[in-house]
Amino acid sequence: MARRAIKNDSRYEALAALTGHIFVDRSLADDALTHASARGASRIDYQRLEFLGDRVLGLVVAEMLYAAFPDAPEGELSLRLNALVNAEALAGIADETGLGELIRAAADVRALSPRKRVNVRADVVEALIAALYLDGGMEAARNFILRWWEPRAKAAGAARRDPKTELQEWAHQVSGAAPVYETQGREGPDHDPVFTVAVRVDGRAPAEATGRSKREAEQNAATAMLLREGVWEAETGI
Secondary structure, eight states: OOOOOOOOSHHHHHHHHHHSOOOSOHHHHHHHHBOGGGOOTTSOOHHHHHHHHHHHHHHHHHHHHHHHOTTOOHHHHHHHHHHHHSHHHHHHHHHHHTGGGGOBOOHHHHTSOGGGGHHHHHHHHHHHHHHHHHHHHHHHHHHHHHHHHHHHHTSTTTTOOOHHHHHHHHHHHHHSSOOEEEEEEEESOTTSOEEEEEEEOTTSOOEEEEESSHHHHHHHHHHHHHHHTTSSOOOTTO
16 A cells, blocks of 8 residues: 655644654554544554554563663562553553544544543554554654653652552551442443443442453552542652
């Protein structure tokens, strides 16, 4: 397929500013910014871009952490990696970079609350990384990832413990009982579900969060309660 030069308009200027890359193939940039809900039948398979971008991101972040923390054991590196590549972190990158404003999505998806659009923003970040890799090679993808992920990797608390384990220990201290997780709902297609989970600790208001799996939603709910109750401090840049 012939490669087409990207048009010099404000949309692509914004994309170039946040990625540091000018796309040669405009269709790759368009596909990356078009959520599956708004994709026409003739466009590239959106899930394929996400699949590739997820792997490229994981490799670059793992490489970055390996070099940045030479004395860290495997367990700590794994915790740091998970904190940097989960849906919440990717959605935060989309918000921080302004990428969220460039996403094309169907009206019903745009009408969802920001909390329920976490996966949409995360998906687009992964797709964009894949597009950068396909258009400019690993250098283009790595430059983008290092620019936006490196400050987060160095933030205090980036190697936090598993939130469910942390919450369970805290809950036993304050209430003498384990936290209880309840699935509140499941939305979206089978290939891209969004689970909503609430966690309850005796004597405390419940905390609710979403995730691409029940496990991720439970972890996000536990994190939300730990932050709200002051067990964990909110991190700047995270």
